[in-house]
Amino acid sequence: MTASDLSKHIHDPARLAALRRVALLDSPTEEAFDRLCRLAVSVVNSPVALVSLIDADREFLKSSIGLPEPWRSRRELPFSHSFCIYNRFAGQPLLIEDARVHPLFKDNPAIRDLNAIAYLGFPLVCSNNYILGTFCVIDSKPRQWSAKEVALVRDLTAAVISEIQLRTEILLRNQAEEQRDDLTELNKLLQLEIAARQKAEEQLKTLNNELERRVEERTRDLQETQSQYLHAEKLAAIGKLSASIAHEFNNPLQGILTILQGFNKTVELEEQDKKLLHLAISESIRMKNLILSLQNFYRPSSGEKILMDVHAAIDSLLLLCKSEFKHKMITMELHYAKRMPQIMAIPDQIKQVFLNLLNNAADACPDGGVITITTCHEEERVMVAIKDNGVGIEPDKANLIFQPFYTTKPEVKGTGLGLSVCHGIVQVHKGEIRVESRPGAGSTFTVLLPVSE
The missing domain is CATH 3.30.450.40 (GAF domain)
Structure with a gap:
């Protein structure tokens, strides 16, 4: 033992x-x-x-x-x-x-x-x-x-x-007797109350109906919660598999890149062939960077808060989204603060928030558009604003989007992290998330996070 x-x-x-x-x-x-x-x-x-x-x-x-x-x-x-x-x-x-x-x-x-x-x-x-x-x-x-x-x-x-x-x-018998005595006394009081408060019965029925309604709502919320988190777990498994595949691709790619760079240094080529070789080297380097970003994004964290570079996190996400955004005819505008302090955060959670906001912004621009990311340092907090010029949000819906699992979409998409979950992550980090939107004029989601606790 x-x-x-x-x-x-x-x-x-x-x-x-x-x-x-x-x-x-x-x-x-x-x-x-x-x-x-x-x-x-x-x-x-x-x-x-x-x-x-x-x-x-x-x-x-x-x-x-x-x-x-x-x-x-x-x-x-x-x-x-x-x-x-x-x-x-x-x-x-x-x-x-x-x-x-x-x-x-x-x-x-x-x-x-x-x-x-x-x-x-x-x-x-x-x-x-x-x-x-x-x-x-x-x-x-x-x-x-x-x-x-x-x-x-x-x-x-x-x-x-x-x-x-x-x-x-x-001991149990004594406790039971005490409880029985208490219940007997309570029953006497209830009998007296019933005689004097007949109207309270209707109020009690109303409260019971309301309680049943809330229980049903809560049950539905819990079922939706389970569905959301099961989906998130599936995506996490896919992410791990993607990172593993990326690792397997990286090894032969490194060998190819080394050979190409060796040719570039040692072999005399005609101008047209040299351009093709440079293009192959450039694309191999781009592919290597993509694989590195994919590995970094899906690398599991300790779940503890560490120093995090917000700009570097956003850049890694944009590299992952680059191909999809290009296909959707989305262009990016970045306005980074010159001096941006690192923050204490759980990196993969904050990156999930930013990725969810970026995907939502892209979904809001079905015919293409512009997504603008602005950062700044405000006293003891950093600010990240993600703006799109898409369809916008109706005023009556804007007040609901942060409620648990409220969605305007027919089914779970993207990362599986709804805005309510993003809101929860930001709150855990003692931050704040806001939205400004007008139908037809786009939306701006602003995330404020403390530099340190």
Whole structure:
């Protein structure tokens, strides 16, 4: 059992929740548990017996007989002094004949501070089969535990478990009675209210109808959310595949480029052939840059904010979009700020926002057009404005486009990131996104992002 496995077992949220439900942590000592410990000391002839509960960071002693001070008064042990935390297999005892030579326990300070040499314990399995602690006996000298002693401690462990379950049942019964009393009192109050407030029934019906309507809307929103994110996951997989293919293309392309550049330096060609060679070299370099941009765009990030060059990010996106924009007869105008500071951001998320806005701008210009990108530095923020001269947005729709998954398109297109998701990404980065639009005059989407947090 590794330290990681042990920690996972101890800190299992479900186990800790079950431990708290029995309500024994930090509770006073009880004669029933003390009596079982005394009985164990007597029948097994060991100086120490414990009923321990394993919390997230300590071993709480519900009962302890024979434990030296100050540990008995403290009623808890640190994990550094614990053997019980290793007792985690239901129905199986942990037997230690001599901890001083045991590979797992020979350096445990309990040997020195508690005089714990020999150990025999069974896990306390309660509350939906979770191991809550241990019932154990400890000897101050080496010993071989007999089968009879193991059987006796097993039986006493069962008695301890019964005591815990009994208290849990009593606790649950008391809680149920309290709840029943509360419900009875509440019912009386409701009866009085019903007699005096008949009109409230109609209001309640109206509220119920509204609640059902909102639940239906929320269900539809969740279904749309799932569809959106499934689509985004598919695109992410396609992106990874594209980056892998780009990598495979890059290796032979580099070889071709090297050969062509070698020819250019060493072979005498006629003017026409030389022009063709230069064209081949130029196109190979352009293809290499395209592959590099594709690899950079789909390279997975750590999900952590790092320094990001906004201009470089936009340039890499434009290189990817160049061919498509040319086909759509889209021309670009860039007005970059001369001094643009880097920002703290998650690069792939911000690039997804810019790519979505660029694709939307291109979609708004079905017959071709101009997309203008303007950047500037405003105090502690940077501004990126993406403007198109396309069809524009109706005023009544402009107020809705940032609502979750609102779209004017018949189906998901492009990156699968709707404007509502872009809005969410920008908000996570403590930024702001705005839109200005007029039908027939185009739209401008402005993204404001803090330089640092």
